[in-house]
Amino acid sequence: MSVDGSWYLIVAALLFSIGLVGLLIRRNTLVMFMCIELMLNAVNLTFVTFARMLDDVGGQVIVFFTMVVAAAEVVVGLGIIVSIFRRRETATADDLSVLKG
Amino acid sequence: MDWVVFLIASAAALGCACGVILSRNPVHSAMMLVGTLFSIAVLFVAQAAHFLAAVQVMVYAGAIVVMFLFVIMLLGIDVEETLSDSLVRQKPLALALGAVTAVEAVLLTRMNWTVGTPSIQGPIGGPDGNAREMAEVLFTKYVWAFELTAVLLVIGIVGAVVLVRRRPTEVSE
Numbered sequence: 001m002s003v004d005g006s007w008y009l010i011v012a013a014l015l016f017s018i019g020l021v022g023l024l025i026r027r028n029t030l031v032m033f034m035c036i037e038l039m040l041n042a043v044n045l046t047f048v049t050f051a052r053m054l055d056d057v058g059g060q061v062i063v064f065f066t067m068v069v070a071a072a073e074v075v076v077g078l079g080i081i082v083s084i085f086r087r088r089e090t091a092t093a094d095d096l097s098v099l100k101g
Numbered sequence: 102m103d104w105v106v107f108l109i110a111s112a113a114a115l116g117c118a119c120g121v122i123l124s125r126n127p128v129h130s131a132m133m134l135v136g137t138l139f140s141i142a143v144l145f146v147a148q149a150a151h152f153l154a155a156v157q158v159m160v161y162a163g164a165i166v167v168m169f170l171f172v173i174m175l176l177g178i179d180v181e182e183t184l185s186d187s188l189v190r191q192k193p194l195a196l197a198l199g200a201v202t203a204v205e206a207v208l209l210t211r212m213n214w215t216v217g218t219p220s221i222q223g224p225i226g227g228p229d230g231n232a233r234e235m236a237e238v239l240f241t242k243y244v245w246a247f248e249l250t251a252v253l254l255v256i257g258i259v260g261a262v263v264l265v266r267r268r269p270t271e272v273s274e
Contacts, residue, residue, distance in 0.1 A: 008107075008144065021122060024194075025122065025191070025195045028178065034134050035122060038118055051150070051225060058243075060150050060231075061235055065246060065250055067156060069250075075261045076260045076261055078168060085176050
């Protein structure tokens with residue numbers, strides 16, 4: 001365990017930022033969804049790092065719950081994407097601009 | 102040795118994450134996502150979270166990415182994405198915002214945090230094994246949260262069925 005925990009936190013911060021940029025620049029709703037998964041995983045990494053730094057296994061249990069939430073989120077989100085595609089024949093965020101003022 | 106594992110795994114995670122957001126083809130993005138999730142699983146192992154690493158590979162890299170690929174193939178949207186900007190200056194603004202977030206988050210990790218005292222049970226990863234350690238906390242201290250995740254999963258399943266189900270009128274048309 002010679003690697004200090006703050007290095008893991010830096011990697012997690014960079015991963016989160018990459019996911020954020022991807023969410024903002026991509027048009028494909030599925031790829032945007034993958035970027036959200038990326039951000040969730042970055043936060044999971046910080047939880048595990050803090051669990052090690054504070055000797056508390058509770059941090060790892062929280063990651064377990066995050067994974068369950070992510071799975072439920074993917075199920076509902078992909079359901080929404082499929083039903084939008086069925087109606088609009090598109091999966092690109094730019095084409096879904098009915099609410100635009 | 103720890104540093105070698107850390108450097109390789111984190112470089113792979115960051116590289117594959119860039120691959121996720123830069124590949125034109127959604128299928129390639131999904132494959133890169135597998136690489137990222139696997140590298141994060143390696144980082145979990147390096148921090149004595151063995152059970153979570155196994156769950157990460159099975160649930161995330163296995164089930165969730167396969168579900169992504171399934172929907173990509175089902176909808177037939179594995180086509181190259183046009184990269185024309187319909188919003189003015191969206192990309193530079195997104196990159197600037199991402200850079201600001203990265204700098205802020207890295208600065209946050211450098212700060213001195215006021216955290217509670219470390220747990221008295223000693224370093225995690227004891228002789229009992231990680232799965233046992235987690236299970237003991239999960240089924241005692243966090244048992245209500247655990248039950249609530251079951252409710253959440255049921256709600257998710259019902260929601261997906263309601264969303265994707267065709268109305269009887271639509272079928273008859």
